[in-house]
Amino acid sequence: MSAAPEYFAEFPIIAFEGEETANELAYRYYDKNRVVLGKTMEEHLRFAVCMWHTFCWPGSDVFGGGTFDRPWMSHPGGTEAAALKRATALDFVRKLDLPFYCFHDVDVMEPAADVAQYQRNFGMAVDHLEQLQGETGRKLLWGTANLFSDPRYAAGAATSPDPEVYAWAALQVRSALDATHRLGGANYVLWGGREGYETLLNTNLSRELDNFGRFLNLVVEHKHKIGFTGTILIEPKPHEPTKHQYDFDTATVYGFLKRYGLENEVCVNIEANHATLSGHTFEHEIAMANALGIFGSIDANRGDHQNGWDTDQFPNSIEEVTLAMVEIIRAGGFTTGGFNFDAKVRRQSVDAEDLLHGHIGGVDVIAAGLLAAERIIEDGRIDAFRKERYAGWDGDLGRKVHAEGTSLADIADLAVAQNLAPRHRSGKQERLENLVNRLV
Amino acid sequence: MSAAPEYFAEFPIIAFEGEETANELAYRYYDKNRVVLGKTMEEHLRFAVCMWHTFCWPGSDVFGGGTFDRPWMSHPGGTEAAALKRATALDFVRKLDLPFYCFHDVDVMEPAADVAQYQRNFGMAVDHLEQLQGETGRKLLWGTANLFSDPRYAAGAATSPDPEVYAWAALQVRSALDATHRLGGANYVLWGGREGYETLLNTNLSRELDNFGRFLNLVVEHKHKIGFTGTILIEPKPHEPTKHQYDFDTATVYGFLKRYGLENEVCVNIEANHATLSGHTFEHEIAMANALGIFGSIDANRGDHQNGWDTDQFPNSIEEVTLAMVEIIRAGGFTTGGFNFDAKVRRQSVDAEDLLHGHIGGVDVIAAGLLAAERIIEDGRIDAFRKERYAGWDGDLGRKVHAEGTSLADIADLAVAQNLAPRHRSGKQERLENLVNRLV
Amino acid sequence: MSAAPEYFAEFPIIAFEGEETANELAYRYYDKNRVVLGKTMEEHLRFAVCMWHTFCWPGSDVFGGGTFDRPWMSHPGGTEAAALKRATALDFVRKLDLPFYCFHDVDVMEPAADVAQYQRNFGMAVDHLEQLQGETGRKLLWGTANLFSDPRYAAGAATSPDPEVYAWAALQVRSALDATHRLGGANYVLWGGREGYETLLNTNLSRELDNFGRFLNLVVEHKHKIGFTGTILIEPKPHEPTKHQYDFDTATVYGFLKRYGLENEVCVNIEANHATLSGHTFEHEIAMANALGIFGSIDANRGDHQNGWDTDQFPNSIEEVTLAMVEIIRAGGFTTGGFNFDAKVRRQSVDAEDLLHGHIGGVDVIAAGLLAAERIIEDGRIDAFRKERYAGWDGDLGRKVHAEGTSLADIADLAVAQNLAPRHRSGKQERLENLVNRLV
Amino acid sequence: MSAAPEYFAEFPIIAFEGEETANELAYRYYDKNRVVLGKTMEEHLRFAVCMWHTFCWPGSDVFGGGTFDRPWMSHPGGTEAAALKRATALDFVRKLDLPFYCFHDVDVMEPAADVAQYQRNFGMAVDHLEQLQGETGRKLLWGTANLFSDPRYAAGAATSPDPEVYAWAALQVRSALDATHRLGGANYVLWGGREGYETLLNTNLSRELDNFGRFLNLVVEHKHKIGFTGTILIEPKPHEPTKHQYDFDTATVYGFLKRYGLENEVCVNIEANHATLSGHTFEHEIAMANALGIFGSIDANRGDHQNGWDTDQFPNSIEEVTLAMVEIIRAGGFTTGGFNFDAKVRRQSVDAEDLLHGHIGGVDVIAAGLLAAERIIEDGRIDAFRKERYAGWDGDLGRKVHAEGTSLADIADLAVAQNLAPRHRSGKQERLENLVNRLV
Ligand SMILES: [Co+2]
Ligand SMILES: [Co+2]
Numbered sequence A, B, C, D: 001m002s003a004a005p006e007y008f009a010e011f012p013i014i015a016f017e018g019e020e021t022a023n024e025l026a027y028r029y030y031d032k033n034r035v036v037l038g039k040t041m042e043e044h045l046r047f048a049v050c051m052w053h054t055f056c057w058p059g060s061d062v063f064g065g066g067t068f069d070r071p072w073m074s075h076p077g078g079t080e081a082a083a084l085k086r087a088t089a090l091d092f093v094r095k096l097d098l099p100f101y102c103f104h105d106v107d108v109m110e111p112a113a114d115v116a117q118y119q120r121n122f123g124m125a126v127d128h129l130e131q132l133q134g135e136t137g138r139k140l141l142w143g144t145a146n147l148f149s150d151p152r153y154a155a156g157a158a159t160s161p162d163p164e165v166y167a168w169a170a171l172q173v174r175s176a177l178d179a180t181h182r183l184g185g186a187n188y189v190l191w192g193g194r195e196g197y198e199t200l201l202n203t204n205l206s207r208e209l210d211n212f213g214r215f216l217n218l219v220v221e222h223k224h225k226i227g228f229t230g231t232i233l234i235e236p237k238p239h240e241p242t243k244h245q246y247d248f249d250t251a252t253v254y255g256f257l258k259r260y261g262l263e264n265e266v267c268v269n270i271e272a273n274h275a276t277l278s279g280h281t282f283e284h285e286i287a288m289a290n291a292l293g294i295f296g297s298i299d300a301n302r303g304d305h306q307n308g309w310d311t312d313q314f315p316n317s318i319e320e321v322t323l324a325m326v327e328i329i330r331a332g333g334f335t336t337g338g339f340n341f342d343a344k345v346r347r348q349s350v351d352a353e354d355l356l357h358g359h360i361g362g363v364d365v366i367a368a369g370l371l372a373a374e375r376i377i378e379d380g381r382i383d384a385f386r387k388e389r390y391a392g393w394d395g396d397l398g399r400k401v402h403a404e405g406t407s408l409a410d411i412a413d414l415a416v417a418q419n420l421a422p423r424h425r426s427g428k429q430e431r432l433e434n435l436v437n438r439l440v
């Protein structure tokens, strides 16, 4: 397989040139070697380009066909086309000077019509990826199996009413997890796009949840069996394509993990767009995952606040990312996780250059957010106010509440005995928001 | 206390008169003694009138003052007014011929300025309620404490940054729980309207969740200590008045209960309006609570699909209620729970009669939904299709998946060995929806 | 062209069998010859099957490929396949015993790579449709041109930044309008799915609106030139595929028409799903169109209240349709318009039979809604209350307000002179909703 | 009336101190004398403090009572309290060194029980305001009448079913408009919070729209009669408190104005929060008002993207405001309009200082947005790309489309003759978004 990746040939490797550069194809904030809060930006942010939207999506939507004219899409079914796509993808990551990429099994392989083809074609793809990783020095942030595009998954994969579909899902996940392990992947992701329902009228919720819980337990067991030490991640999303998805949001995933005994085995891959679709802010989902002990990784895709579907756009709000970054730092930063871009350029953005603009902009927005978060942390006023606000909980009464043996009646009696008449104090929201703006 | 409840004097006791009655102040479907699926409608539905919106809310909204002219509101601070309100409320429940009522502590008492007044005024109210229950033959579905209206709770009650506020909350909950026990209440509810946050900038999520978990454990412990055998219920809601409420939806509450070891102690009181505000259907929340083993009770208040706030309207869709009722029956029906109306008539509905129209309409919509659900269950086609759809899980492969010792690799190998090529089958959604319409 | 339509061969012609029939493939409410409010149901409802979702959509969505196995889709590019699709479609309408069908140009023709092919292939299609109309006795409710699927329309058609794209749109609309005229179509529709913007950063709003207004004027002029006497319709939608569509809702379309002098030339084709996506109820859009004098026709597709995209489902709520039907009757009913089903069966509904279930259910829900609306109109209580509520406007003061020469000061002075102190009266919303439920 | 405004006594006049100041009670961007694009910032932005939320709202919400402890609220019904409120308000504007304030009639006056009291109390208030304007050097951006809080307006004011309510509205608007004229106000605003409906069942849409159109015509006529040369403004909002408000958004208001012949007489006062509630961005509403020729003024209140009600928060996103400011500049900037803050501090923000933080933050966010917009305009790349994108419309084909006498057929024939095959070109959305981030 010697397909030469020419698609981005005209573009140089993207370099850090600083805030004042006039070059639109340079980083203005992302200086990979700059140390921020004790780690380099590269170590902090662990950026990954995703194969799915950037190399496989043809620019189609529900109302119209593909608009992109990528060389590897002209013969989508061919062995050569698949190889060219893989080679171009890793070349693109190298051009962006980002450390990681990530993929679904079907993103990287020639399409397969049956089990045997699936195994053969995916095997060839993994061999090639291993070679390309060596040649380009890129690493794998995570692998995953696509359990949603094939018609067989129309009614779910691990939650399909048909156990044969479940078995196909097991085959794909086993293959993708083994491949991720072999390729040195840092995490393995499950996105349950079809794990939900269209109508309760034909759905046995309880049975589907139990099948799903069983599946996840089998995946975790397999991980340990093969010695994979990366993190297993679930990416929450409330709905779309389903009417309701079981992995609705971080809190829902936590309850699910807890129910099936997996809260110490599985973390979440939080997508900004899925957060807002589920009625939360991006930073909320991170803070909640941190509070619940399941923070793992980030999918940077943002949504559009006026549109109720998954627009999967590149991040472009430094303000929003700063608030998310503050929560990531509060969570201790990434261990195996990182920032992946599973974002898509707009359907009208048909030029090769547009893929660069999308990624460069996304990288820089996040890097600028990290720098702003550093300023907020180092400034310390917000954290100090927050700490002071809860100071009572470190005092006598706060300790008494949590002391062993204290009862509801004890606390109520104390309120009576001391004739407590607590005054509400200002939460200083406007002041704190001003401080953020001062530091972004 | 001899306040004579005259407000509804002109109205007779509301009776069942059948579908064809021309009387707008009669039940057309709710025949309390009719046996449906083995229980009378009264036993099935366990209707309760709530004090809060029906007797305390003056018809105000964020943009305007109260429009109602209720006798007990003219001197809201008085002892007499509070007594009149209680007496009128139980008289109203009697007029509707419904078995239950429910209340917040502050709904039934003269306002209190301090701890001592709180205890005295609430004590008087409970004495009077006990007497009124005897006189009118009405029972208490649940009691609760209002931990959201007083300015002291502006930043939360059990999640307040100030432990003195927490102590006040403990006092109110202890009082309301004791009163509920004494009055023979079937359940005790916690609605955490302020248990959430306005901005993450000043919020310690982890600390607030732990304080909240501690509080709920103390409540459960107190319940057992006093011998209350009713159910402790949490009413989920995603937001409003807070930006984010911790009891977002049923799945979130489940995760919270599981985390703090309370999943066998606490159930949910599901409100239709809160379900839709959190991005779910009403029936979804019931089905999910059933699957998770925490289904408790129902707040019938519906929302408006075009308005993004809690409109708390009386139910008026038999179609929607039928789907919810099917899930309630699948969940085994109510044990201690029931249907409460914490709904409000619209701000323009200023007549006494409008309170009757609201409740009669709500009761009849739910009763009609129960009858439709009975037809659906007895028809059996929907359940039969659903059962058949999962039949594979009762076969060899399904059993193998769940057998002890089966691994992911075993299942994947089986897919390969048998060259599985499952075909997607129709989910028959349109047919099932037609069947529902045929039976509503 | 003699392609034999065999796809629905096993199904009989769907007949009215009444409410109690056990036959799931029969009408329970739609009795085409039954007279309702002075017209037969067939004349009232003017049902049409749409080619687009029922015969062209392969069951794909953004996350997965087609699930349907229709004979005419196996070779989508072929002359024979296009003919088979047309023949099957008209046979299907005949099987449903509905009077109308409707189509986009590209729905009915072999795909075309250039202008010449477009003209030839569409011409062949129209010849064949004319023949099929004769053979099956079906009529055309409306024709339209697809100005959104081809990549050329990625940035709009009449609002494209490229006038060559505008010229292509002119070609397609001229062709489709001429064809509609020749085939005896009752209306011609424009759905501006791409007439909007993705980002204001690259958009000249004013220029696009003017180009769009010019286009619509040219279409109207052409209609008159060729002697087409049907109605030109615009189908409002707020967004999707665009971030913002110019035809946001009925009120927006009215302002647009008024601005370009077309308010007496163009009406709206209101889709239930687009209504709810734009923040309105279905019945609101009809009532507003009626008030503004631009009510035309209906696309019956409903949405899902929890999902923020265009799910285009078959109607299944008699309650919702009844309220819409009341407004249609208030608007005087259809003249050239009718009810079209551009709905799609769910992606899992892969059987031929499912297309029947979808349409039969939709027809019956609407027929039941018509019968309920008849009862509401004939009962008269709701209209009587509404009339009485405004009675003051027929009195002295009301007349004075509208009298020529009355000034603001005159009215204010009158308020002072008479010391007006109007009392708010009940709007009786709960009572009215109960009345509706009594009559549905 | 000599009530001494002491509430803000401890605070100095807020001054511009530059971006690096450590003083949280100083402006960092708002340098009122700095010249930006040919005008000083003060002339550009024309900031106004609103009485309503800042001096009248007690910190209540639907679930709880007032939390604020303002001296003028302790005896809300008193003559002295009203005077103190007025004096404190204008002192506050002076402290902020902003040029304008604005008010509803009832904000500034002692409450009135009847027509006579209304006239007397409002008259006293206006006298006092005139004196205070002189003393403090502050000016009136706009006046308005509160036609939504009093119970009489529960069913609307100009759209009330009761003409006596309409007459009361005429009285208030005449008074408020006369007062605005006398006080030298630059605009007069109508916010139709109750001009809409709760249910179509009791609503005569057509009649209400006609009454509303008549009212607005009377207002405009009165304006001319008294010689008021300011602008009449309507503030669009989609709903809340009503289910549906007639002034849904800018496009809807335009259609309404056009229908009643007022499109050259009335402009819009666009609120950021109302824009997002209606499904649009803030900048969209401005761009649309500009395209339609009705851009007037701005209410800076923002919403919360996760909450579906009118949170009316102070602006805190420089990114969002920058995009809005670009559209304001494209619209030629304000003439009589300006930026008003009708925002409320959060219910927990109970300190006097919090009112300062809210306003200072809001002012600075908008000032920073203006500076960013200046950079974007001066950079020119975004505008240049936009211009180039439409270049074809300045060419032969574009001109031909708009030439008199060109028909649809002419354009279609041209497409055929030239065998047009236009290629879609990149809209460069990612690049343009990056450019914005570079310049914010
Ligand atoms: Co994602
Ligand atoms: Co996504």
Ligand SMILES: [Co+2]
Pocket: B235, B271, B299, B301, B342
């Ligand atoms: Co409730």
Ligand SMILES: [Co+2]
Pocket: B271, B273, B274, B301, B310, B311, B312
């Ligand atoms: Co509620």
Ligand SMILES: [Co+2]
Pocket: C235, C271, C299, C301, C342
């Ligand atoms: Co449609």
Ligand SMILES: [Co+2]
Pocket: C271, C273, C274, C301, C310, C312
């Ligand atoms: Co649609």
Ligand SMILES: [Co+2]
Pocket: D235, D271, D299, D301, D342
């Ligand atoms: Co406003």
Ligand SMILES: [Co+2]
Pocket: D271, D273, D274, D301, D310, D311, D312
């Ligand atoms: Co507002």
